[in-house]
Amino acid sequence: MTLLEQAITAIQDRFGAEVCQFCSVPSLIVPAQHLVAAARALHDEFSFNMLSDGTAVDYWPDEPRFCVIYNLNSYTEHIRISLRVTVSGENPNLPTLEGVYPNANWYERELWDMFGIRFVGHSDLRRIVMPYDWQGHPLRKDYPLGYEEPQFTFNFDEIARRKHRGTQTEA
Numbered sequence: 001m002t003l004l005e006q007a008i009t010a011i012q013d014r015f016g017a018e019v020c021q022f023c024s025v026p027s028l029i030v031p032a033q034h035l036v037a038a039a040r041a042l043h044d045e046f047s048f049n050m051l052s053d054g055t056a057v058d059y060w061p062d063e064p065r066f067c068v069i070y071n072l073n074s075y076t077e078h079i080r081i082s083l084r085v086t087v088s089g090e091n092p093n094l095p096t097l098e099g100v101y102p103n104a105n106w107y108e109r110e111l112w113d114m115f116g117i118r119f120v121g122h123s124d125l126r127r128i129v130m131p132y133d134w135q136g137h138p139l140r141k142d143y144p145l146g147y148e149e150p151q152f153t154f155n156f157d158e159i160a161r162r163k164h165r166g167t168q169t170e171a
Contacts, residue, residue, distance in 0.1 A: 004079045007046040011038050027069075027082040032094055035085050039070070039100045048072040048081060051097065054107025056115045060141040065089030066117060070097065093118040114139040
């Protein structure tokens with residue numbers, strides 16, 4: 001049995017993880033309450049010594065709304081694995097992985113900033129991408145877009161008319 005197979009079996013047995021495959025990388029879907037313990041086991045026992053990425057997906061309007069994904073690498077064994085955790089849209093929070101992977105600080109700050117997922121026990125949970133006074137979380141699917149239509153040669157006159165009308169004031 002390979003080290004990767006041993007790691008998958010151990011996390012399944014200890015933490016009730018489900019396994020799925022994505023782009024030839026095994027993903028372990030663990031309950032939120034076991035996230036830190038599963039990450040610690042992968043780090044300490046199976047040499048997944050690098051957190052290479054932390055990201056999330058918003059499945060709004062479905063529940064659970066978010067899925068947080070941590071991608072882990074073992075540079076000594078040349079293998080990868082993902083830890084996935086589903087998070088409710090109602091008060092979304094998870095325990096921080098800073099104690100296992102110190103660089104989780106930056107990924108979790110970005111997830112807080114962009115998705116509004118709070119990481120309990122995080123040492124410095126503040127905005128990292130958006131200005132500190134920004135309202136809302138821009139990568140949520142229900143975040144208002146508020147964009148301006150791109151101007152091309154085929155719609156130049158129409159957009160110019162709308163802009164001009166918008167700047168005129170009524171007397």
